[in-house]
Amino acid sequence: MSGNPRPVFRFAPSPNGELHLGHALSALTCFSQAQEAGGRFLLRIEDIDIARSRPEYVQGIFDDLTWLGLSWEEPVVYQSQRFDVYREAAGRLRAMGLLYPCFATRSEIEAAATGVSDPDGAPLYPGLWRGRPEAEVRRHQAEGTPYALRLDMAAAVRIAAGRLESALLTFREDGQEVEAAPERWGDAVIVRKDTPTSYHLAVVVDDAWQGVTHVTRGRDLFAATGLHRLLQVLLGLPEPAYRHHPLVMDEEGQKLSKSARHTSLRALREQGMTREQVISRIGLAG
Numbered sequence: 001m002s003g004n005p006r007p008v009f010r011f012a013p014s015p016n017g018e019l020h021l022g023h024a025l026s027a028l029t030c031f032s033q034a035q036e037a038g039g040r041f042l043l044r045i046e047d048i049d050i051a052r053s054r055p056e057y058v059q060g061i062f063d064d065l066t067w068l069g070l071s072w073e074e075p076v077v078y079q080s081q082r083f084d085v086y087r088e089a090a091g092r093l094r095a096m097g098l099l100y101p102c103f104a105t106r107s108e109i110e111a112a113a114t115g116v117s118d119p120d121g122a123p124l125y126p127g128l129w130r131g132r133p134e135a136e137v138r139r140h141q142a143e144g145t146p147y148a149l150r151l152d153m154a155a156a157v158r159i160a161a162g163r164l165e166s167a168l169l170t171f172r173e174d175g176q177e178v179e180a181a182p183e184r185w186g187d188a189v190i191v192r193k194d195t196p197t198s199y200h201l202a203v204v205v206d207d208a209w210q211g212v213t214h215v216t217r218g219r220d221l222f223a224a225t226g227l228h229r230l231l232q233v234l235l236g237l238p239e240p241a242y243r244h245h246p247l248v249m250d251e252e253g254q255k256l257s258k259s260a261r262h263t264s265l266r267a268l269r270e271q272g273m274t275r276e277q278v279i280s281r282i283g284l285a286g
């Protein structure tokens with residue numbers, strides 16, 4: 001082997017609904033970037049949400065991508081098969097003193113919220129369980145109360161700044177340095193109550209493990225990238241280059257969602273829409 005390793009791109013859908021036009025834009029953009037760069041194109045099934053993921057949605061992803069004319073390397077990676085790896089990564093953050101158990105329910109968080117929202121529009125976590133006495137934590141654990149593990153954001157940002165020897169955490173977006181600003185998430189959930197990871201932890205662990213060099217995804221994940229960059233620094237993982245493409249809107253100017261079945265790729269295909277029409281609808285040249 002000689003020369004530069006090939007760049008690695010990936011499309012990473014969650015199989016908890018049918019893919020829509022926004023996914024088509026992500027997948028086609030990643031795929032054509034990979035082709036232009038002579039790179040590799042990987043598919044990762046982000047099925048950490050065991051309760052909502054369904055095999056028929058996984059099959060739907062394969063069908064939709066094939067219909068769009070895409071091909072990907074085998075084997076496809078399934079996050080549900082990698083829970084041990086995420087547990088290990090969470091364990092490392094915990095050993096650094098950066099994660100703490102949070103037993104709060106959604107309604108307790110809402111009741112204590114300050115009116116400030118996180119970038120997803122949820123109430124910013126008001127730190128209810130940060131710094132609680134160890135005995136209280138142990139008592140709740142012994143009672144079997146479910147808990148999430150949250151990042152102590154202030155401590156995490158401090159450690160990252162020490163590692164980088166810079167107070168400004170950034171990521172690379174299309175060749176520009178962009179401020180990461182992970183503190184907008186507050187003490188983010190790193191391990192959910194119902195599954196041994198969160199989207200944020202699994203995505204940074206897997207992008208690094210799969211050698212992903214270029215992450216292309218929708219603008220709705222722009223703020224998440226700031227948190228991902230922080231986790232990469234804390235876990236000593238390499239930094240991919242990022243691109244966030246504009247979102248595809250519906251006729252009313254609303255963001256498309258997986259629950260809107262009438263805009264799913266499958267529904268559009270069944271209505272007779274062609275691949276070329278999809279490409280033109282999402283604003284890509286055919």
Ligand code: GLU
Nearest residue numbers: 012013014046203216217
């Ligand atoms: N699984 C995420 C989703 O379907 C996308 C993850 C990513 O591209 O980083 O929204």
